[in-house]
Amino acid sequence: MVPTTTAPPPISPALPAWHQGWAPPPDRARPSPVSPSPSGRRRRWATAALVLVVAVGFLAGIGSAGAVVVGFAVLTPLERLFRRHPYAVRRPGLRTDVLHLLFTGALQSAATVVAIVPVALVLWPLRDPREPGLASTWPWWVQALVGLGLFELVGYCYHRASHEIPLLWRFHAVHHSSRQLDWIAAARLHPLEGFFAGLFIAPAFLLLGLGPVQLGAVTVALQIWAILLHANVSWRLRFLDGVIGTPEYHHWHHSNHPEAWDHNYSGLLPVLDRVFGTYYQPEDRRPEVYGIAMPVPDGWLAQLAQPFRRAPRSSRAVGALRATMGDAGG
Ligand SMILES: [Zn+2]
Numbered sequence: 202m203v204p205t206t207t208a209p210p211p212i213s214p215a216l217p218a219w220h221q222g223w224a225p226p227p228d229r230a231r232p233s234p235v236s237p238s239p240s241g242r243r244r245r246w247a248t249a250a251l252v253l254v255v256a257v258g259f260l261a262g263i264g265s266a267g268a269v270v271v272g273f274a275v276l277t278p279l280e281r282l283f284r285r286h287p288y289a290v291r292r293p294g295l296r297t298d299v300l301h302l303l304f305t306g307a308l309q310s311a312a313t314v315v316a317i318v319p320v321a322l323v324l325w326p327l328r329d330p331r332e333p334g335l336a337s338t339w340p341w342w343v344q345a346l347v348g349l350g351l352f353e354l355v356g357y358c359y360h361r362a363s364h365e366i367p368l369l370w371r372f373h374a375v376h377h378s379s380r381q382l383d384w385i386a387a388a389r390l391h392p393l394e395g396f397f398a399g400l401f402i403a404p405a406f407l408l409l410g411l412g413p414v415q416l417g418a419v420t421v422a423l424q425i426w427a428i429l430l431h432a433n434v435s436w437r438l439r440f441l442d443g444v445i446g447t448p449e450y451h452h453w454h455h456s457n458h459p460e461a462w463d464h465n466y467s468g469l470l471p472v473l474d475r476v477f478g479t480y481y482q483p484e485d486r487r488p489e490v491y492g493i494a495m496p497v498p499d500g501w502l503a504q505l506a507q508p509f510r511r512a513p514r515s516s517r518a519v520g521a522l523r524a525t526m527g528d529a530g531g
């Protein structure tokens with residue numbers, strides 16, 4: 202026997218099959234994609250933030266790998282040619298700093314985004330959507346210059362706070378633990394410094410109307426500058442004293458000479474140190490010893506864990522630790 206079909210033919214081809222009673226109606230309970238529920242919106246925001254964090258971390262990771270190649274191909278030979286201190290290429294701590302360059306940069310960029318997203322979520326509703334930010338009407342080069350100046354000003358405040366506030370110093374001490382300073386020592390940072398710096402810097406950018414593109418461009422430019430500031434090169438560059446940050450200026454920031462502690466917080470614009478009374482650049486001497494009195498372990502993972510180590514409990518021990526932190530803040 203030939204089987205027959207169970208569905209009757211449509212009564213009218215103009216009407217959809219479900220309307221004629223033999224096919225189930227579409228699921229009308231499904232919410233419209235243009236008006237998601239509040240929990241759906243939260244899920245989307247969380248997913249978008251997670252994708253952004255992973256993407257930024259991935260791109261920063263590619264950039265870090267490129268920096269390793271370019272650094273060893275260009276900067277290491279330059280340091281051999283014009284060296285300030287006679288360090289070996291395979292100096293103590295090199296492996297740890299390579300790991301910092303390869304992985305800490307990506308973690309730090311992701312941590313910065315983690316800080317920026319909640320700041321943006323809080324601040325964006327406070328802005329009038331009909332009013333573009335003040336900076337959005339300026340030419341791109343004015344935005345770039347203002348962005349750079351603003352980044353430096355807020356960066357100065359964050360850097361100074363990271364020396365003067367014990368909680369922040371716990372993280373920043375990792376950067377100051379290098380006893381031999383060269384271009385790759387710039388990468389020795391704790392990833393959560395990106396989070397704290399993001400909390401300082403993002404509000405200023407968002408309130409002025411400078412977007413993530415300007416923030417990202419200024420960050421990359423200043424990170425490249427920061428690598429050059431740490432280079433083990435003998436150039437004194439006196440004509441730039443107090444105008445632009447130089448290796449000499451930043452080497453004093455890392456030096457373990459008591460008269461240089463708590464000075465030279467800026468990266469690119471030492472004028473900020475002049476204004477706030479933290480500028481130190483003697484004419485007749487050069488920095489010789491680097492590092493801090495506070496013990497910081499040598500390994501990469503140990504350095505990531507270092508800020509979370511329990512502080513001594515007795516008040517005498519805490520006082521001794523604070524004194525060491527204060528001594529180290531230079
Ligand atoms: Zn510092």
Ligand SMILES: [Zn+2]
Pocket residue numbers: 376387431451455
């Ligand atoms: Zn430094």
